[in-house]
Amino acid sequence: MNLDEFALIRSLAERLEQAAPGVVAGIGDDAAVLAGVDGDEWLVSTDTLVEGVHFLDATMRPEDVGWKALAVSISDIAAMGGRPRGAVLAVAVPKQGSWPAERLTALYDGVAEVCKTFACPLVGGDTVGTAGPLVLTSTVFGTVPAGGARLRSLAQPGDVVFVTGWVGVSAAGLEVLRRLAGLERAAAGGGVSPVGGTQGAQPAIGPAGLGGLAPDEVEYLVRAHRRPVPQVLAGEVLRRCGSNALNDISDGLANELNEIAEASQVRLRVRADKLPLHPAAINAGRRFGVPASDWAWYGGEDFELVGTAPPLAFARALAQLEAEGVRLTQIGRVEVGDGVIVEHPDGRLDILEPRGYNHFRE
Amino acid sequence: MNLDEFALIRSLAERLEQAAPGVVAGIGDDAAVLAGVDGDEWLVSTDTLVEGVHFLDATMRPEDVGWKALAVSISDIAAMGGRPRGAVLAVAVPKQGSWPAERLTALYDGVAEVCKTFACPLVGGDTVGTAGPLVLTSTVFGTVPAGGARLRSLAQPGDVVFVTGWVGVSAAGLEVLRRLAGLERAAAGGGVSPVGGTQGAQPAIGPAGLGGLAPDEVEYLVRAHRRPVPQVLAGEVLRRCGSNALNDISDGLANELNEIAEASQVRLRVRADKLPLHPAAINAGRRFGVPASDWAWYGGEDFELVGTAPPLAFARALAQLEAEGVRLTQIGRVEVGDGVIVEHPDGRLDILEPRGYNHFRE
Numbered sequence: 001m002n003l004d005e006f007a008l009i010r011s012l013a014e015r016l017e018q019a020a021p022g023v024v025a026g027i028g029d030d031a032a033v034l035a036g037v038d039g040d041e042w043l044v045s046t047d048t049l050v051e052g053v054h055f056l057d058a059t060m061r062p063e064d065v066g067w068k069a070l071a072v073s074i075s076d077i078a079a080m081g082g083r084p085r086g087a088v089l090a091v092a093v094p095k096q097g098s099w100p101a102e103r104l105t106a107l108y109d110g111v112a113e114v115c116k117t118f119a120c121p122l123v124g125g126d127t128v129g130t131a132g133p134l135v136l137t138s139t140v141f142g143t144v145p146a147g148g149a150r151l152r153s154l155a156q157p158g159d160v161v162f163v164t165g166w167v168g169v170s171a172a173g174l175e176v177l178r179r180l181a182g183l184e185r186a187a188a189g190g191g192v193s194p195v196g197g198t199q200g201a202q203p204a205i206g207p208a209g210l211g212g213l214a215p216d217e218v219e220y221l222v223r224a225h226r227r228p229v230p231q232v233l234a235g236e237v238l239r240r241c242g243s244n245a246l247n248d249i250s251d252g253l254a255n256e257l258n259e260i261a262e263a264s265q266v267r268l269r270v271r272a273d274k275l276p277l278h279p280a281a282i283n284a285g286r287r288f289g290v291p292a293s294d295w296a297w298y299g300g301e302d303f304e305l306v307g308t309a310p311p312l313a314f315a316r317a318l319a320q321l322e323a324e325g326v327r328l329t330q331i332g333r334v335e336v337g338d339g340v341i342v343e344h345p346d347g348r349l350d351i352l353e354p355r356g357y358n359h360f361r362e
Numbered sequence: 363m364n365l366d367e368f369a370l371i372r373s374l375a376e377r378l379e380q381a382a383p384g385v386v387a388g389i390g391d392d393a394a395v396l397a398g399v400d401g402d403e404w405l406v407s408t409d410t411l412v413e414g415v416h417f418l419d420a421t422m423r424p425e426d427v428g429w430k431a432l433a434v435s436i437s438d439i440a441a442m443g444g445r446p447r448g449a450v451l452a453v454a455v456p457k458q459g460s461w462p463a464e465r466l467t468a469l470y471d472g473v474a475e476v477c478k479t480f481a482c483p484l485v486g487g488d489t490v491g492t493a494g495p496l497v498l499t500s501t502v503f504g505t506v507p508a509g510g511a512r513l514r515s516l517a518q519p520g521d522v523v524f525v526t527g528w529v530g531v532s533a534a535g536l537e538v539l540r541r542l543a544g545l546e547r548a549a550a551g552g553g554v555s556p557v558g559g560t561q562g563a564q565p566a567i568g569p570a571g572l573g574g575l576a577p578d579e580v581e582y583l584v585r586a587h588r589r590p591v592p593q594v595l596a597g598e599v600l601r602r603c604g605s606n607a608l609n610d611i612s613d614g615l616a617n618e619l620n621e622i623a624e625a626s627q628v629r630l631r632v633r634a635d636k637l638p639l640h641p642a643a644i645n646a647g648r649r650f651g652v653p654a655s656d657w658a659w660y661g662g663e664d665f666e667l668v669g670t671a672p673p674l675a676f677a678r679a680l681a682q683l684e685a686e687g688v689r690l691t692q693i694g695r696v697e698v699g700d701g702v703i704v705e706h707p708d709g710r711l712d713i714l715e716p717r718g719y720n721h722f723r724e
Contacts, residue, residue: 024403025513028625030441030610031407031504033511038400041386045393046450046501048488079392088408090499126410132494137452139408139501142393149395151387248392263390 008101009091009127012108020121022085032123034086034141041149043142045076051094051133058181059174062103064226066110069136072250074118075230075303077142079248081150081239083232084120090137092130099134118232150239150246150307155264159244159308161332164234164321166224166278167253168292171299173225175288176218179209211287217280224278228303234328235305237320242313252300257340258354260308267337268308270352273345274331298355308334370463371453371489374470382483384447394485396448396503403511405504407438413456413495420543421536424465426588428472431498434612436480437592437665439504441610443512443601445594446482452499454492461496480594512601512608512669517626521606521670523694526596526683528586528640529615530654533661535587537650538580541571573649579642586640590665596690597667599682604675614662619702620716622670629699630670632714635707636693660717670696 014027024033049055049069060068070087077084089111093099099107115122120140210218231248238246245264247256253275261268277292285292309317314330321328332343340352376389386395411417411431422430432449439446451473455461461469477484482502572580593610600608607626609618615637623630639654647654671679676692683690694705702714 029513030438031405034404036402040398042396043393046452048452048490050490050492076392090408090410092497128410128412130412135454135497137499151391
């Protein structure tokens with residue numbers, strides 16, 4: 001990290017300062033200025049990604065890291081039923097030179113892409129050097145009509161439990177990437193084992209080590225991991241249609257369902273056979289000897305939404321989202337009680353514990 | 363960093379979630395919810411502090427680091443003429459154990475103190491582990507009446523140039539702390555030289571190595587460095603009284619004045635003999651053989667405000683701030699032209715270049 005690199009990042013960030021509606025003043029002053037909307041409340045979410053903890057060079061390209069750094073916070077805004085309005089990104093860059101100009105430029109290309117996709121202009125940031133690994137902290141602001149924020153404490157007995165999209169595809173994609181990179185999956189307890197000096201290399205996507213998974217399945221799952229899509233539209237539709245609790249799936253469905261049950265003091269009863277598992281994930285699970293449902297329950301980082309809604313509100317949202325090409329699936333019901341119960345097709349009942357996959361986090 | 367420490371930080375942060383007016387929902391959901399104020403705009407500022415780059419164990423206690431981590435962003439909101447409304451703090455904690463529970467608790471004590479002092483509730487955050495040094499990223503949100511944000515581009519020829527408080531005291535305090543800790547000040551180019559294994563130790567404040575500086579002077583300067591005070595009240599008064607450009611002094615007066623001159627396309631002419639130098643800083647400068655004005659021009663981190671105002675607006679603000687016990691000093695005038703000119707008492711004119719002190723930054 002030298003002065004040229006600071007100047008580079010500043011210019012990359014300033015390039016992103018879109019003349020967006022609502023941005024009164026962006027990068028370049030003490031603080032950014034965003035227009036208020038009378039009658040709206042503000043939403044704020046912050047997330048940090050650390051190289052080697054939340055992502056590995058072997059599985060995420062710099063542009064994917066840039067995308068994900070903001071997507072994770074935009075997803076939190078979606079999970080409140082809000083609309084993103086602006087973001088700031090603080091970057092601590094390793095001084096020892098592992099992030100030269102071309103990698104930083106690629107990272108900001110990913111930032112630019114996610115900002116453009118979600119009409120969420122980058123309005124500020126900070127760039128510093130560090131003796132440690134790359135650290136990215138994004139903070140995203142959104143708005144929601146006053147009183148409309150969808151808290152996880154709002155579930156009511158009688159509600160439908162639903163998820164958007166496919167769940168578990170990000171974790172399945174990570175497993176594909178780990179196999180492509182020659183990283184062995186560690187047993188319970190985490191830990192990363194780079195094998196054969198592949199760390200830092202970008203794997204060419206091919207069939208090796210994947211048990212004959214089709215190239216389009218590989219591509220789909222890899223993209224699901226590298227470019228998870230926050231469900232901003234779905235969150236707004238669900239709010240307007242009268243849904244109650246809402247969470248994004250950042251830490252796996254098991255955690256998110258338990259958070260809703262606990263915050264709302266209700267029981268969620270879900271059916272294992274209703275989980276929306278993508279055919280590519282099911283196929284990968286078969287070939288790798290892992291039930292695809294494990295990725296769904298414990299995988300996380302899908303950035304899909306999970307929530308509850310009164311049956312009529314659910315029906316309205318289902319119709320509107322179908323028209324938009326967004327999947328919405330009922331997976332269960334809210335009852336009086338506590339905890340999360342899974343019903344298996346054979347009638348067996350399990351208590352779903354709030355645990356995550358924790359690939360390589362500590 | 364282990365799971366207990368994550369839980370500790372979560373509990374420390376949640377303890378800070380004040381039932382503050384304007385906080386609709388704080389820590390614990392996907393995003394915090396802040397009440398909007400009709401007719402107001404929102405201000406957003408983010409800053410990152412890295413251990414070993416922005417602060418050293420030898421000169422800053424954990425509670426000082428916590429204070430400063432948020433104060434730096436609150437100061438940016440003050441510099442826009444705004445009022446802070448809430449903050450989020452992301453913390454990347456070294457895994458190797460250099461920040462055990464008691465140090466993290468002390469750090470959050472400092473966070474609690476700055477939040478309480480400025481009525482700026484902590485409404486969210488993120489806690490992660492890192493293989494590197496401690497990294498703190500604060501993001502502070504504020505509000506300002508629509509159109510009222512004091513940008514650095516607003517200076518007009520004929521304006522008075524002013525500063526609040528004393529300038530250079532933070533840099534003088536850092537020099538005192540470095541001498542107490544046995545750190546030799548590096549020559550131009552930066553770099554830190556711990557001498558005699560003092561790194562990590564907290565110096566007892568005493569007269570050794572300080573050339574007989576009085577204990578109350580030492581205490582004043584040390585506090586000025588460790589606990590700089592954002593000028594929120596002054597920023598609001600200056601805005602209401604009709605001041606134009608406004609900056610906080612984070613990188614030294616030379617940088618801030620040049621930023622205003624450049625952004626406003628004007629020339630600032632300031633008088634060296636008008637700099638408000640604190641008697642303790644002047645005395646320390648004499649004893650250390652450093653002109654105290656160097657600390658003022660190049661030192662930074664005072665978090666005082668520098669700006670410009672039409673003469674009548676300045677007079678109004680001066681009267682109001684005097685009544686509040688806040689110093690406001692005219693140091694010069696805005697002219698047609700560019701750059702920053704310093705007039706010395708002997709009639710000599712200098713061009714003030716935009717450079718900082720850069721003690722140990724890269």
